[in-house]
Amino acid sequence: MTSQDHKRTVAHGYDKIGEIYGQQATRSRTAQRAKYERVLLDGLEEGSRALDLGCGSGIPTTRRLARKFRVTGADISEKQVERARVNVPSAEFICSDMAALDFPPNTFDGVAAFYSIIHLPRDEQGAMLKSIASWLKPGGLFVASLGIGDTEVDYDRSWLGAPMFWSAYDAETNRRLIDESGLQTVSALEETTYLRGEEADLHGESETFLWVVARKLR
Ligand SMILES: C[S@@+](CC[C@H](N)C(=O)[O-])C[C@H]1O[C@@H](n2cnc3c(N)ncnc32)[C@H](O)[C@@H]1O
Numbered sequence: 001m002t003s004q005d006h007k008r009t010v011a012h013g014y015d016k017i018g019e020i021y022g023q024q025a026t027r028s029r030t031a032q033r034a035k036y037e038r039v040l041l042d043g044l045e046e047g048s049r050a051l052d053l054g055c056g057s058g059i060p061t062t063r064r065l066a067r068k069f070r071v072t073g074a075d076i077s078e079k080q081v082e083r084a085r086v087n088v089p090s091a092e093f094i095c096s097d098m099a100a101l102d103f104p105p106n107t108f109d110g111v112a113a114f115y116s117i118i119h120l121p122r123d124e125q126g127a128m129l130k131s132i133a134s135w136l137k138p139g140g141l142f143v144a145s146l147g148i149g150d151t152e153v154d155y156d157r158s159w160l161g162a163p164m165f166w167s168a169y170d171a172e173t174n175r176r177l178i179d180e181s182g183l184q185t186v187s188a189l190e191e192t193t194y195l196r197g198e199e200a201d202l203h204g205e206s207e208t209f210l211w212v213v214a215r216k217l218r
Helices: 003-025 030-043 061-067 076-087 122-135 171-181 195-201
Strands: 051-052 068-073 093-095 108-113 136-146 147-160 163-169 182-196 205-214
Touching: 003 076, 003 147, 003 163, 003 205, 030 061, 030 108, 030 136, 030 182, 030 205, 051 061, 061 068, 068 076, 068 182, 076 093, 108 122, 122 136, 122 163, 122 171, 136 171, 163 171, 171 205
Parallel strands: 051 068, 051 108, 068 093, 108 136
Antiparallel strands: 136 205, 147 163, 182 205
């Protein structure tokens, strides 16, 4: 399977399950999501330009960011972008592979990537972080959840009802990739959520992500 095959799996997967994922996203992982949304909401001025990479259906994070910022959302799934345009009419959306995006240097005050870079083949993640560093204005903020799994290909034939692909380095490698991107790490913490009931059946009893907050040096 090529990297393009994996990306097609992800795009078609979220076309199909994006609605269910969005409903889940308002119920699970709520504390971590709120904590890291707050970093952007408190850290950037009203009217700042923010990029939400892998924005999904726009619910809940893009919508919350768009209440304060001028938001551009990008997602590889056509259906997710359609949903996001309805859910967050005040934001602008682009349907694209995040790795193919091309913005001028110093465009954004903030970049969010919640649970999305984990779907990019890991050998593209370092270059992605370097692009993000370039797109941020000096002093700009980057907030993202990265993987910790050290798994090049993590594939599920039926995740929430569709085939799905993830890819990740271990936490130490991700911390190094942030350093090498030109961003300065503010925090990079492994955060674990414990799940119960139906959610535990779907995602396992616990999930850990490396939550990164980083700044572009002035
Ligand atoms: C787990 S969802 C997260 C959505 C949202 N960020 C959130 O926090 O709920 C991952 C999203 O990333 C998008 N995505 C995955 N790979 C992508 C890529 N290479 N380029 C752009 N979007 C991508 C998916 O289509 C999906 O909507």
